[in-house]
Structures are given as C-alpha cells and as structure tokens.
Amino acid sequence: MMQERERGILSLLQRYQFHNLETKRILDVGCGTGNWLRDLIRWGAEPRNIGAVELLEERVARARQLCPFGVEIRQNTAAQLPYGKETFDMVIQSTVFTSILDGGMKQQIASEMLRVLKPEGFILWYDFLVNNPRNPDVRGVPRMEIQSLFPGCDVRLKRITLAPPLTRRVAPYSWLVCYLLSKVPFLCTHYLGVIRKG
Numbered sequence: 646m647m648q649e650r651e652r653g654i655l656s657l658l659q660r661y662q663f664h665n666l667e668t669k670r671i672l673d674v675g676c677g678t679g680n681w682l683r684d685l686i687r688w689g690a691e692p693r694n695i696g697a698v699e700l701l702e703e704r705v706a707r708a709r710q711l712c713p714f715g716v717e718i719r720q721n722t723a724a725q726l727p728y729g730k731e732t733f734d735m736v737i738q739s740t741v742f743t744s745i746l747d748g749g750m751k752q753q754i755a756s757e758m759l760r761v762l763k764p765e766g767f768i769l770w771y772d773f774l775v776n777n778p779r780n781p782d783v784r785g786v787p788r789m790e791i792q793s794l795f796p797g798c799d800v801r802l803k804r805i806t807l808a809p810p811l812t813r814r815v816a817p818y819s820w821l822v823c824y825l826l827s828k829v830p831f832l833c834t835h836y837l838g839v840i841r842k843g
Contacts, residue, residue, distance in 0.1 A: 646806055649827055650771065653805055653837045655688070661767060661839060666690040669734040673697040674723045674758060675741035679708030682716055692716045696733070698723055724753040726761050734766040742786045742794075743773040751786075755794040759842065768795075768840040770802065775834050788836070795840050802838035804830040 658664055666689040673681050676697035686692055692715030699705045705720040712718065721727055723741065736758045745751050758768055770791070777783035792800050807827040815823050826832055 646809070646812060649805060649807075649824075650837065651684070653803070654769065654771075657769065657837070657839060658688070663735065668694070670694045670732060670763075671696070671735045671737065672726075672728065672733040672761060673737045673739075674726070674754070675699060675738060676708055676718065677704050679712045679716070679718065681737055681739060682708065682712050682718075686713060686716075696728065698726060724750060724757060726757045728761045730760055731763045732761045734763055735769055736762050736766070737769045737771075739771040740773065743777075743783050746782065746784060751794060759795065759798070762842065764842055766841075769838075770840055771805075771835060771837050773834055774804070774836050785834075786836075791836070791840070797843040799841045799843055800838065801840075802836040804833040804835070805837040806833050806835040808832055808834045 658666070663669060666685060669690065671685055671690055671694060673695070676682055676699045679697065682695055682697055685695060692713045695716045697708065697716065697718045698721040699708060699718065700720070700722055702720055705718055708718050719727060738758065742751055742754070745754070762768060773783065773785045774787055775785040788802060791802065805827070807823055811826065811832065812823055815826065
C-alpha cells in the first residue's frame, strides 16, 4: 500500500513539474509524527522549506524528534494556519478530512489551505472516500464533497489503495494478486490527487 501510494505521488509530482522539490515551499496539514515530512526530504525537499501543523502535542513532539533540523513543525489548528497568504507551492493533507466530522470545520480548513497556497501551486490530497465500518469517527470524503469544499478549483482524483481488509487477507499469499486487485477502482478505498486554484 505504501509503495503504491509513493509511486502515485511521485508520478503526480512529475506530471505537475514538481519533480525538483529543492526550491518548493511545502506545508503538511495534520502532519502526525512526520512520515510525509521525512518522505519529502527523501524525495529532495529542503528541510528549511517545509512547514507542518499538527493539533496533538504528543505527535508534534515526536515529529520534532524524528525530522531533520530546519523543518518547522507547529502545534496548531488547521482551521487557522499561522502563515501568510500564498506562502506555499504545495499543501499536503493525508487522512485529515476523514477524521473531521463537522462540515463547517472542514470548510474552514479547506479555505485556509487555499489561502496559503500560491496561485500556481496545488494541494496534494490523499484520503478515504469510504467510511470505516470499524471506526465511526472516520467518515469517507466522496468526490462531490471534495469539489464543494474547494469551489471553483480544478480537482483531479484517482482511486488508489486496495481495501485494507482485503490486502491483509491476500498479501500473505501473493503480492502480485494485491497489485492486480489494486487496479480495480471499486476495490480501492482512497483518493489520491491534486486540487488547483481555478
């Protein structure tokens, strides 16, 4: 699952002329313990050009421990980003919106992401499009809702990530079967894509 996601992201970066991340300013909204931040650096981003916000104090502390010096990680709500207008070339959100149940809060965060995004930049989106039946606090964000959160924007999404329960059953027997099943869109549970200002 992680390899498929990485291939998809690197392909998007190439397609949108972001293959050289060294000069790009990047913000990770809801960075958790900083997995994406470390991936970005591995892909060529400069730590000093990366910002991140995370609501939970313990995750902020862990991300600061694990990430290289220079990455700016702030404990902050994504509903009021502590950055100026049009600061970032790319804003990332990964499985943040499915954890927000309040529609008004989702809209506020989406507006803030657009506010800090440069006109020629894009939002990199990775999140569930289906509900988690085992966790009522995780609600999928369908395409129509994403488009309503970012009105007037160009939203390009692709289904990705084979359903985790199916992956757990099949992977011990065959990675190849998992790979082939992941090519069937209705078996995939996430959207990966970009959102650009209109």
